[in-house]
Each structure stands twice: as structure tokens, then as C-alpha cells.
Amino acid sequence: MSVTTTxxxxxxxxxxxxxxxxxxxxxxxxxxxxxxxxxxxxLLAILPLGLVVFEVISRGGGVMSWxxxxxxxxxxxxxxxxxxxxxxxxxxMITGMAALLAIPLGVLGAIYLxxxxxxxxxxxxxxxxxxxxxGVPSIVMGLFIYVTWVLTVGxxxxxxxxxxxxxxxxxxxxRSSEEMLRLVPDELRQASAAxxxxxxxxxxxxxxxxxxxxxxxxxxxxxxxxxxxxxPIIVTVGIIFSANVDLFSGGNTxxxxxxxxxxxxxxxxxxxxxxxxxxxxxxxxLLFTIIARVIAARFALKxx
Amino acid sequence: MTELDxxxxxxPGKGRRFDRGFSAVVLGAxxxxxxxxxxxxxxxxxxxLPAFQHSGLDFILGQRWAPNNPDSPLFGTLTFLYGTVVxxxxxxxxxxxxxxxxxLFLTELAPRWLRAPAVTIIDxxxxxxxxxxxxxxxxxxxxxxxxxxxxxxxxVADVPxxxxxxxxxxNGNTFATAGLILAVMVIPIIxxxxxxxxxxxxxxDKQAAYALGATRWEMIKGAVFPHxxxxxxxxxxxxxxxxxxxxIAVTLVIGGSTQIVANLFASGNSMAAxxxxxxGEASGLHTNALVGIGxxxxxxxxxxxxxxxxxxxxxxxxxxxxxx
Numbered sequence: 128m129s130v131t132t133t134x135x136x137x138x139x140x141x142x143x144x145x146x147x148x149x150x151x152x153x154x155x156x157x158x159x160x161x162x163x164x165x166x167x168x169x170l171l172a173i174l175p176l177g178l179v180v181f182e183v184i185s186r187g188g189g190v191m192s193w194x195x196x197x198x199x200x201x202x203x204x205x206x207x208x209x210x211x212x213x214x215x216x217x218x219x220m221i222t223g224m225a226a227l228l229a230i231p232l233g234v235l236g237a238i239y240l241x242x243x244x245x246x247x248x249x250x251x252x253x254x255x256x257x258x259x260x261x262g263v264p265s266i267v268m269g270l271f272i273y274v275t276w277v278l279t280v281g282x283x284x285x286x287x288x289x290x291x292x293x294x295x296x297x298x299x300x301x302r303s304s305e306e307m308l309r310l311v312p313d314e315l316r317q318a319s320a321a322x323x324x325x326x327x328x329x330x331x332x333x334x335x336x337x338x339x340x341x342x343x344x345x346x347x348x349x350x351x352x353x354x355x356x357x358x359p360i361i362v363t364v365g366i367i368f369s370a371n372v373d374l375f376s377g378g379n380t381x382x383x384x385x386x387x388x389x390x391x392x393x394x395x396x397x398x399x400x401x402x403x404x405x406x407x408x409x410x411x412x413l414l415f416t417i418i419a420r421v422i423a424a425r426f427a428l429k430x431x
Numbered sequence: 432m433t434e435l436d437x438x439x440x441x442x443p444g445k446g447r448r449f450d451r452g453f454s455a456v457v458l459g460a461x462x463x464x465x466x467x468x469x470x471x472x473x474x475x476x477x478x479x480l481p482a483f484q485h486s487g488l489d490f491i492l493g494q495r496w497a498p499n500n501p502d503s504p505l506f507g508t509l510t511f512l513y514g515t516v517v518x519x520x521x522x523x524x525x526x527x528x529x530x531x532x533x534x535l536f537l538t539e540l541a542p543r544w545l546r547a548p549a550v551t552i553i554d555x556x557x558x559x560x561x562x563x564x565x566x567x568x569x570x571x572x573x574x575x576x577x578x579x580x581x582x583x584x585x586x587v588a589d590v591p592x593x594x595x596x597x598x599x600x601x602n603g604n605t606f607a608t609a610g611l612i613l614a615v616m617v618i619p620i621i622x623x624x625x626x627x628x629x630x631x632x633x634x635x636d637k638q639a640a641y642a643l644g645a646t647r648w649e650m651i652k653g654a655v656f657p658h659x660x661x662x663x664x665x666x667x668x669x670x671x672x673x674x675x676x677x678x679i680a681v682t683l684v685i686g687g688s689t690q691i692v693a694n695l696f697a698s699g700n701s702m703a704a705x706x707x708x709x710x711g712e713a714s715g716l717h718t719n720a721l722v723g724i725g726x727x728x729x730x731x732x733x734x735x736x737x738x739x740x741x742x743x744x745x746x747x748x749x750x751x752x753x754x755x
Contacts, residue, residue: 150646158646165540168532169549172622175615176556179567235460243454244461255740257464262669262736263471263729264676266703270725271471274478294467301464325446327453348558355560358678358703362710383562387679387707390566398570405563416558420551 180409187406190399196407199369200385200400207396211385211404216370218381218411221285222354224374225292230346232293233300234335237342240301241308242330254305260298268294269359276363283365285379291359296349303345307338340426347419351412357383382408471729479723482506482716490723496689498709498717506720508727513691514606514699515728518681519674521610521695526617527667533618534625535651557619565683568612573603573684580607580696598694604686607695612680617670624669624743628662629655631747662746668739676732678703702728 147155195209236253244250272291277283311334319329335342365378366388382404389401483490486506493507537549580600587593632655640650686698687708700708706721713721 145644154646154649158648161648161651162540165532165536168529169536169552171529172533172556172618173552176552176559178571179559179563182567182571183563232460232463235457236463239454239457239461243457250461253461253464255737256468258740259733259736260464260468262672262676262732263468264678264703264725264732266678266706267471267475267676267725267729267732270475270478270706270722274474274722275470278478297467298464301461325450327450328446330453351558355562357560357562358707361707383560383679386562386566387683390562390569390683401566401570405566408560409563412558412560413555416555420554 183402183405183409186399187402187404190403191406195403200380201396202368204389204392204397205394207399209400209403211382211400211407213367213370214380214382214385214404215407216372217285217364217367217379218354218383218408220372220374221288221360221364221379221381222292222350224286224289225296225353226346226350228289228293229296229349230300233297233346233349234304234342236297236301237304237308238330238335240305242326242334254302257298257301261302263295264358265291265295265356266358266362269362272359272363282376283363283378284376285364285371285374287363288360288379288381289374291363292353292356295356295359296353299349299352300346303348304338304342307341307345308334310341311337340422344419344423347415347422351415351419354381354415355383355408355412357381357387360384361387382411468733472726475722475726475729479719479726482720482723485716486720490720491727494691496705498713498720504716504720506716506723508702508705508724510689510691511700511702511705511724512727514685514701515675515703517606517695517699518609518613518685518701519671521607522613522617522674523667523671525611525614526621526670527663529614530618530621530666530670531625531663533622534629535655537622537626538629539647539651539655553619553622556615561616561677561680562683564612564616565680568608568680568684569604572611573605573608575603576608576611577603580605584696595693596695598692598696600696602686602698604684604698605696606685606699609681609685609701610695612684613674613677616677616680617674620673621666621670624666625659625663628659628666628743628746631662632658659746661749662743665739665741665743665746668735668742672732672735672739675735676703676728678707682707 143149150158190209192209195211196215197212198210200210200213201208236257240250240254244253268291272287272294276287276290280287315333315337316329319333320326324332360381361384364380364384366384367378367380371377371379386401386404386408389397389404392398485504486493489505489507491512492509493505494509495505495507496510497505533549533553537546541549577600580597580603583597584594584599587597636654636658637650640654645653681701682704685701685704687700687704688698689700690697692699702724706724709717709721
């Protein structure tokens with residue numbers, strides 16, 4: 128920018144000087160200044176991410192061990208020492224059950240939107256409402272499941288948490304799967320129909336397999352988000368200290384709920400366990416996110 | 432059947448019935464979204480009814496929250512509404528300019544090789560669970576901010592209005608800290624909407640601006656912003672909806688005191704946070720009242736989200752019309 132070459136002047140002396148050097152200092156300064164500010168914005172976003180990752184690894188790394196991941200949670204918050212086993216088991220089981228509920232239903236809903244409803248008024252309405260549903264606060268979803276499930280069965284249990292997480296995942300799965308189904312070329316559907324396949328057969332054997340990588344990656348992202356949800360868990364799931372593999376009876380707990388419980392306590396042991404649980408949770412969440420991105424990048428249908 | 436017979440593709444039979452069944456199943460799955468939304472409103476509304484009846488209009492306008500009052504419990508939630516609005520607005524004030532900056536960087540400024548990694552970083556920011564932000568907020572960021580809050584207060588202590596907005600800070604659990612954490616959490620949402628909106632600005636407009644001799648910033652000011660204003664408003668509103676509903680991170684860093692004060696460096700409470708804090712020890716009418724707060728929160732966020740979606744969609748349609 129600073130090296131200025133004067134353009135070769137011809138006899139015509141009205142030819143304007145178009146080099147950056149010819150700009151008034153005010154315009155040049157405004158341009159430079161804004162470009163620096165815009166770039167700084169990205170750095171401002173990297174800063175908190177870096178801080179969180181650094182703090183979680185440096186403080187959680189110290190307590191991480193096999194024993195930490197498997198031992199029972201100490202009943203006394205003051206006790207120093209490991210134990211998040213119940214939360215690890217609870218996180219995997221509750222999130223897994225939520226995925227089993229939400230992903231098939233979500234994919235079926237997406238099939239309706241893209242293959243049957245298309246641009247009908249009902250489909251458009253469902254699409255908008257699915258978008259609105261992604262914005263429902265997670266604590267409200269927890270209250271909803273508390274009222275409809277916990278009050279009905281009479282106790283807080285793991286399945287209630289799974290239901291709440293499933294409700295949170297459903298709209299995400301629907302919208303991301305629909306995007307993926309839309310990328311499947313129409314020629315494939317027409318070719319299948321020309322071979323005499325019925326619509327359901329076309330969808331199950333032709334459309335879904337072509338979109339499966341995208342649907343998988345969208346679903347994994349939804350799982351990653353659900354695994355970190357806290358508010359619905361503390362409302363619906365209760366609390367336990369040793370692992371409970373029965374989702375339908377007795378309370379349960381997750382890593383996120385344990386982080387919340389321990390974070391606001393001033394006891395050293397509790398805080399250490401909170402950091403350890405945070406590290407475990409972040410590793411689980413990032414693992415799902417990265418697998419999702421790899422699948423999306425490797426096997427994606429290219430947008431045409 | 433002779434060899435020349437063509438297969439009969441029109442026969443009604445098992446396949447066709449299965450086809451009908453399949454379309455009914457997928458329709459049912461689609462309708463599930465509507466059913467869940469309706470059920471949320473109805474079931475939580477019914478559960479909250481006793482609290483609404485008990486408090487009447489005071490439920491929204493009252494400032495006194497005393498669930499264990501021996502004579503008659505008081506459920507005034509205005510302070511929580513105030514906390515929700517203030518912390519969300521602080522979050523938006525920080526997040527919107529930064530998000531627009533990032534989106535501009537990604538769409539107009541960044542070299543091609545930098546785009547993918549930068550987008551990944553924003554996605555990772557969105558992937559961090561909110562409780563982890565809360566943990567870092569309450570144990571690391573909050574305490575670290577106290578001297579900064581005190582320094583800001585000492586700068587403006589004698590200025591009439593600023594002095595009370597940036598009042599004295601006792602500890603790190605404040606409206607301001609909650610807003611800061613919320614900002615980090617809504618940046619990914621606002622950034623992704625802003626990027627979508629900036630991407631729809633017609634290339635011809637940008638090139639026209641350059642051809643008139645505009646610098647890059649003048650091009651952004653003259654060609655990109657006027658086109659995308661409505662979309663940016665929608666994106667900011669989506670961020671607002673998310674910020675208002677955010678529970679756990681706010682619960683951990685907002686301090687949990689029931690008061691309406693102008694001081695951003697004082698502690699307060701938000702609607703979502705009070706539900707999470709008091710859920711464990713609540714019973715009877717207190718539980719109904721907490722569910723009631725949830726109903727109000729649900730109505731507010733759905734309203735904001737719905738209007739935001741409408742604004743974004745309209746802006747995008749208008750833009751696509753312009754390019755065609």
C-alpha cells in the first residue's frame with residue numbers, strides 16, 4: 128500500500144490518480160482503522176474460547192484419572208478426591224436414550240417436510256414452528272417434562288431427562304436433516320420412480336442412503352448440544368451418588384448437573400470435581416462435534 | 432403370463448397400503464413439533480394456574496418475592512424480569528458489534544485459506560456447554576473482573592448518571608458478568624445469521640461501489656449495510672431470545688439477589704436463574720409459581736423468536752428478489 132507508483136501520465140491531464148495514495152488521509156485512516164477493528168473482532172471471539180479451554184484443561188487435567196471417571200461421587204461435598212462415575216454413566220445413558228427418541232422421529236419429520244409437505248401451508252407452518260422450538264429455553268423444556276412426566280409417574284428419573292433432551296434435539300434434527308434431503312438430486316427420485324418403486328421405497332432405499340452422511344453429522348451435533356444441557360436435567364432427574372443404569376426407576380445425574388452443583392460451592396474438593404467433570408464433558412462434546420464435521424466433510428453431497 | 436406382458440404397475444395392493452401408512456407416519460412425526468409446542472403451553476399453563484390465581488396481576492407487576500411468607504406467600508416476579516432484560520441487553524450490546532465484525536471479516540476481508548478455520552472456531556464456541564461457561568465465569572472471570580469494575584466505578588463515581596449505572600462492586604457475581612458471559616454465548620448465533628445476510632448482498636452492488644472509487648470500508652457502509660439492516664436486526668433478536676432463555680451460566684454468575692437497581696455491578700437474578708436456584712427446595716404453591724415464571728419466559732422467547740424469524744426471512748426474500 129505504501130509503495131506508490133505514479134501512473135504513466137499521458138498528454139490528457141484530466142486522467143485521475145486512482146492509486147490509494149491519492150485518497151485523502153481521512154478516508155484512508157477510516158478504511159485502515161475499520162479493517163483493523165473488524166479483524167480484532169475475530170480475536171475477541173478466540174479469546175474466551177482459548178481461556179475456557181486453557182482453564183478447563185489446566186485445572187481439570189490435574190484430577191483426571193481412570194478412578195475419577197469410574198468411582199462413585201462422594202456424598203460429602205467437602206471431601207477431596209475423585210469420583211464422577213455416576214455422572215459419566217448418567218450422561219451417556221440419558222443422552223443416548225434422548226438420541227434414540229429424537230433422531231428417528233426427527234428424520235421422519237424431515238421426510239414429511241421435504242418429500243410430502245414441500246411448500247404446502249402446513250409444511251411451511253411446521254418449519255417455522257420447528258425454528259421457534261429451537262429457541263424454547265431449555266429450562267422451560269425441563270418444566271414441561273416435569274409437569275407431564277415426573278408428576279405422572281411420581282418420581283424424578285433418568286427417562287424424564289431423556290425426554291426433555293429429546294424435545295430439545297427434535298427441531299435441530301428435523302431442520303438439519305431436511306437441509307440434507309433437499310440436496311439429494313431429483314433425478315435419483317425420478318429414476319427410482321421410473322423403475323416402478325413406490326414412494327416409500329424410493330425414500331427408504333434411494334433418498335435416505337444418499338443423504339445419510341449429512342443426517343448423521345447433523346444428529347451428532349444435536350447429541351453434542353444435548354449432552355451439555357443442564358437446566359432440564361436438574362429439574363427432572365434428581366440426584367444420585369452411585370451409578371444407576373435403570374432409566375425408569377430411581378434418580379440419576381449427569382456431568383453437566385454435577386458441574387452446576389459443585390461450581391457454586393467453596394469447598395476445594397467440590398471445585399476440583401467440577402473442573403474434572405467439565406474436562407470430561409468438553410472432551411465428549413468436542414469428540415462428537417469433530418466426528419460430525421469429519422463425516423460432513425468426507426461424505427457430503429456437494430451442493431449443486 | 433406370457434413373456435410380452437408388461438408388469439402391471441397400477442394394481443392396488445399391499446404396497447399401496449404400505450405407502451399410505453408410511454406417509455401417515457411421517458406426517459405424524461411432522462405434526463409432533465406442533466403437538467409438543469401446544470402441550471408445553473397447555474400443561475405448564477395449567478400447572479401454573481394456582482400461582483397466577485393467587486397473585487393475579489402482581490405476578491408480573493409485583494416486586495416482592497417471598498415464597499415462604501407465613502401468612503400468604505408473595506410471588507412478584509418483576510425483579511427477575513428486570514434482571515433477565517438487563518443482563519440480556521448488556522450481552523447484546525457487547526455481542527452485536529463483535530458478531531457483525533466477525534461476519535464482515537469472514538465475508539469481505541478474510542483470505543480464502545483463513546475462512547474455514549475461523550468458522551470452525553466460531554462453531555467450537557457454540558459447542559461449549561453453557562454450564563462450562565458458567566463454571567469458568569464464577570470461579571475465574573468473575574473474581575478477575577472485580578478490580579476492573581472498581582476501577583471503572585472510581586473513574587465515573589462523580590458523574591451523575593454513569594456513577595449509578597457503574598456503581599460500586601462488591602464481588603464478581605453481577606449483571607455485568609452475566610451479560611459478558613451471555614455475549615460470548617450468543618456471538619455464534621448472531622455471527623451465523625449476519626453471515627447469511629451479508630452473503631445475499633448482490634455482487635453487482637459491491638462492484639459498483641468500488642467502481643465509484645469507494646474504499647473497502649466505504650463499500651461496506653454504502654453497499655453492504657443498507658442491504659442487510661433488516662436481517663441484522665432479526666439476527667440480534669434471535670440472540671436476544673437465546674440470551675433471555677439461557678439458564679445455567681446466568682444462574683452461576685448473576686449472584687441471586689432479589690433487587691431492582693440501576694447499578695450494573697450489583698448482583699440480581701433472572702427469570703430462568705430463579706427457577707434453577709429454587710427448584711430443589713420448592714414445594715406446593717412455590718413450585719407452581721416457578722412453573723409460572725417458565726410460562727411467561729416461554730411466551731416471551733417464542734414471541735421474540737417468531738418475529739425474528741419473520742424479519743430474517745423477509746429480508747432474505749427481498750434480497751433474492753433484487754439479484755434475480
